Amino acid sequence: METAAATTTRVPAERRKRGRMSEPDVLIVGAGLAGICCARTLQRHGVGFRILEASDGIGGRVRSDRQDGFILDRGFQVLLTAYPEALDQLDYEALGLRPFLAGAIIRYHGHFLRLSDPAREPGAMLNNLFSPVGSVLDKYRLWRLRYDLAHVSIEDLFEAPETTTLQALRQRGFSARMIETFLKPLIGGMLLDSKLTASSRLFLLAFKMLTEGDAALPAEGIGAIPAQLAKDLPEGSVQLNTRVRSAGRREVVLESGEALAARAVVVAAEGPEAARLLGWGHTINSRSVSVLYFAAKESPLAEPMLVLNGGSRGPANHLCVPNLVQPSYAPPGEWLVSTTVLGWPTSDDKLLINTVRVQLRRWYGLVAQEWRLLRLYRIQHAHPVVYPLDWQQAPRLDAGLYCCGDHRATPSFQGAMESGRLAAEALLDELGIEVQPSSSEPANSAHRRSRPGAPPEAEVDDDD
Numbered sequence: 001m002e003t004a005a006a007t008t009t010r011v012p013a014e015r016r017k018r019g020r021m022s023e024p025d026v027l028i029v030g031a032g033l034a035g036i037c038c039a040r041t042l043q044r045h046g047v048g049f050r051i052l053e054a055s056d057g058i059g060g061r062v063r064s065d066r067q068d069g070f071i072l073d074r075g076f077q078v079l080l081t082a083y084p085e086a087l088d089q090l091d092y093e094a095l096g097l098r099p100f101l102a103g104a105i106i107r108y109h110g111h112f113l114r115l116s117d118p119a120r121e122p123g124a125m126l127n128n129l130f131s132p133v134g135s136v137l138d139k140y141r142l143w144r145l146r147y148d149l150a151h152v153s154i155e156d157l158f159e160a161p162e163t164t165t166l167q168a169l170r171q172r173g174f175s176a177r178m179i180e181t182f183l184k185p186l187i188g189g190m191l192l193d194s195k196l197t198a199s200s201r202l203f204l205l206a207f208k209m210l211t212e213g214d215a216a217l218p219a220e221g222i223g224a225i226p227a228q229l230a231k232d233l234p235e236g237s238v239q240l241n242t243r244v245r246s247a248g249r250r251e252v253v254l255e256s257g258e259a260l261a262a263r264a265v266v267v268a269a270e271g272p273e274a275a276r277l278l279g280w281g282h283t284i285n286s287r288s289v290s291v292l293y294f295a296a297k298e299s300p301l302a303e304p305m306l307v308l309n310g311g312s313r314g315p316a317n318h319l320c321v322p323n324l325v326q327p328s329y330a331p332p333g334e335w336l337v338s339t340t341v342l343g344w345p346t347s348d349d350k351l352l353i354n355t356v357r358v359q360l361r362r363w364y365g366l367v368a369q370e371w372r373l374l375r376l377y378r379i380q381h382a383h384p385v386v387y388p389l390d391w392q393q394a395p396r397l398d399a400g401l402y403c404c405g406d407h408r409a410t411p412s413f414q415g416a417m418e419s420g421r422l423a424a425e426a427l428l429d430e431l432g433i434e435v436q437p438s439s440s441e442p443a444n445s446a447h448r449r450s451r452p453g454a455p456p457e458a459e460v461d462d463d464d
């Protein structure tokens with residue numbers, strides 16, 4: 001087979017239909033969101049591919065397990081419905097998405113304080129303003145941040161000067177109390193970064209997406225997202241339990257020693273593994289997380305909201321009851337409690353479980369002691385550390401060699417999905433195939449609505 005054709009050509013209709021050829025044109029390493037989205041784009045253009053996946057299933061970090069009638073996502077994750085790439089590629093209705101209530105419950109000085117989103121729950125405005133979580137000016141600054149983000153495109157946002165999230169929050173004038181009690185656990189929980197050293201651009205993207213859409217769970221668990229994306233891939237095009245040992249221009253070598261050739265190779269493995277496969281000589285650091293699931297007879301919460309640790313002792317940063325959002329997450333009469341610990345405070349599982357239990361007992365009383373531990377997930381590489389954020393790294397490394405994944409964009413569903421599509425588009429360009437738009441009908445129209453979020457235009461004295 002020849003490589004790049006000199007001119008851009010349209011894909012013949014019968015080739016588009018065929019989807020997969022007996023010998024793949026492209027080998028994709030990894031069946032996470034990036035690898036799958038790369039494959040979908042190639043398939044749409046009639047380019048044959050095979051995905052080589054080391055593990056026993058698709059989805060990468062986005063997988064769910066079933067245990068005793070519960071759905072356990074491999075780490076607490078939500079789909080932010082405003083992600084442009086998710087809006088374009090997913091069918092939200094088919095996923096049966098249901099949202100968390102916007103806002104949070106904050107554990108603060110021995111009490112639970114409810115802070116809601118006044119743009120969606122105007123009745124709670126006064127309660128919010130005078131809540132001890134931050135000053136009135138902090139609430140205004142929060143409103144102002146939301147307003148500013150509503151008026152800036154993602155592209156412009158990524159052009160903003162880069163600093164740490166903590167620095168960006170300070171520059172916006174948030175008080176230390178507001179940062180410690182609300183912003184740190186909220187944003188730290190989203191970026192899996194308890195110290196807020198993550199990229200300020202990443203924080204702004206996450207906050208923009210959070211305020212412009214919902215944080216939602218699919219009915220069948222978070223793993224339903226890659227399952228939906230992969231459902232129309234040709235049968236046999238994903239080869240599970242196949243670990244790639246090394247990858248180079250137009251060739252990969254499997255752990256078994258077998259060498260496979262193709263017109264192009266796309267490495268869609270997670271950052272540290274991509275660095276190893278491609279021999280970059282440096283690694284990509286990881287943000288780690290542990291998630292503990294408990295089964296309870298009574299729900300500790302009344303509402304489908306996130307509970308944040310606003311500075312109280314204990315390792316858990318946030319907690320929720322997923323079946324208050326999606327009843328399918330737990331069998332009837334039981335409640336699923338999901339608690340997330342950021343970082344890697346200890347390698348001793350027993351110690352971690354005990355300290356989380358102590359914290360939960362302090363928060364919810366003796367009843368928490370009776371909660372049955374369902375499972376502990378330890379996720380060493382949950383997010384890549386990307387600082388400064390270079391959100392659109394070129395996917396083409398060389399002729400016939402491409403790389404995609406969240407470490408090439410932003411650590412998120414959005415970043416992984418978009419990066420996979422862009423890698424495929426760059427590859428199509430090399431193959432001389434004109435990129436076709438994905439769909440003439442915009443999907444998920446109900447979720448494309450813009451939400452009101454403008455703060456009062458009055459001038460406010462910025463001093464605390």
Ligand SMILES: Cc1cc2nc3c(=O)[nH]c(=O)nc-3n(C[C@H](O)[C@H](O)[C@H](O)COP(=O)(O)OP(=O)(O)OC[C@H]3O[C@@H](n4cnc5c(N)ncnc54)[C@H](O)[C@@H]3O)c2cc1C
Pocket residue numbers: 029030031032033034035052053054055058059060061062074075076077078079080242243244245268269270273277289379381382383404405406407410411412413414415416
């Ligand atoms: C606990 C947790 C919470 C998160 N929360 C959110 C959230 O709320 N919202 C959000 O947007 N994002 C969240 N994320 C981030 C998001 O899940 C990731 O950014 C995204 O899934 C990354 O997709 P990917 O395809 O780039 O990589 P991965 O999902 O890591 O896929 C890489 C694939 O490559 C395979 N592979 C690796 N090496 C090899 C090899 N040598 N040979 C063959 N196959 C190989 C792996 O098995 C894997 O399947 C969270 C992540 C975690 C872990």
